[in-house]
Amino acid sequence: MEMDQMLQLIEAVSESPLTEFQYDAEGVKISLKKEQQIPGEEKHLSKNKEAEETSSSDQAKEGEGTLVKSPLVGTFYAAPAEDEEPFVQIGDIVQKGQTVAIVEAMKLMNDIACECSGTIAEIYVKNGEAVEYGQPLFRIIG
Numbered sequence: 001m002e003m004d005q006m007l008q009l010i011e012a013v014s015e016s017p018l019t020e021f022q023y024d025a026e027g028v029k030i031s032l033k034k035e036q037q038i039p040g041e042e043k044h045l046s047k048n049k050e051a052e053e054t055s056s057s058d059q060a061k062e063g064e065g066t067l068v069k070s071p072l073v074g075t076f077y078a079a080p081a082e083d084e085e086p087f088v089q090i091g092d093i094v095q096k097g098q099t100v101a102i103v104e105a106m107k108l109m110n111d112i113a114c115e116c117s118g119t120i121a122e123i124y125v126k127n128g129e130a131v132e133y134g135q136p137l138f139r140i141i142g
Contacts, residue, residue, distance in 0.1 A: 006030070007072050010105060011133050014073045030106070065141035066116050070131040074105035078127040086127070088138070092120045100138060103131060118142035 013021045013032045023030040070076070078086040078101055088100045094114045101112040118140040125137055 006106070010073055014133065032106075065118065065121055065139045067136045068100060068112065068114060068138040068140060070103055070133060070135045070137055071112070072103055072105050072110060073133050074103040074110070074131060076125045076127065076129050076131045076137065077102040077104060077109075078123075088120050088123075090120050090123060094118060094120060094140065112137065114140060116140060 009021075009023070009030070010032065019033065021030075021032045078088075080087070080102065087102075088094060094100060094117060096114055096117045098114050099111045100114055100120075103110050103112055119142045120138055121141045122139040123137070124139070125131055125135070131137065
């Protein structure tokens with residue numbers, strides 16, 4: 001199974017109502033499991049998510065900079081290791097292709113690179129936070 005296929009599978013399972021999925025073929029074993037949310041908590045999270053999406057779409061509409069979005073579902077890491085400095089901080093100047101974060105998915109560390117050069121204006125997620133596919137991580141201006 002190719003990496004792109006695995007990422008598509010992760011995305012499909014994440015967006016589906018499934019809570020558990022297993023795949024075993026051609027020497028590849030994949031097991032995905034979602035944590036179940038408490039009904040009241042789900043309502044609270046969906047309100048926050050709506051607010052974040054509205055805020056993100058407003059920023060994109062305003063044309064003030066470029067959003068760096070998560071290319072997959074996983075855990076966001078701001079630094080290469082726990083005891084190291086973050087890849088970037090607000091105000092840092094970055095170059096196109098520069099690694100700005102890592103998203104871990106299924107024990108695989110995926111470098112997140114800038115799609116443009118500029119200055120980090122905002123960081124939308126905290127170290128160790130779970131991120132969704134397409135979720136804004138950074139806003140770059142300039």
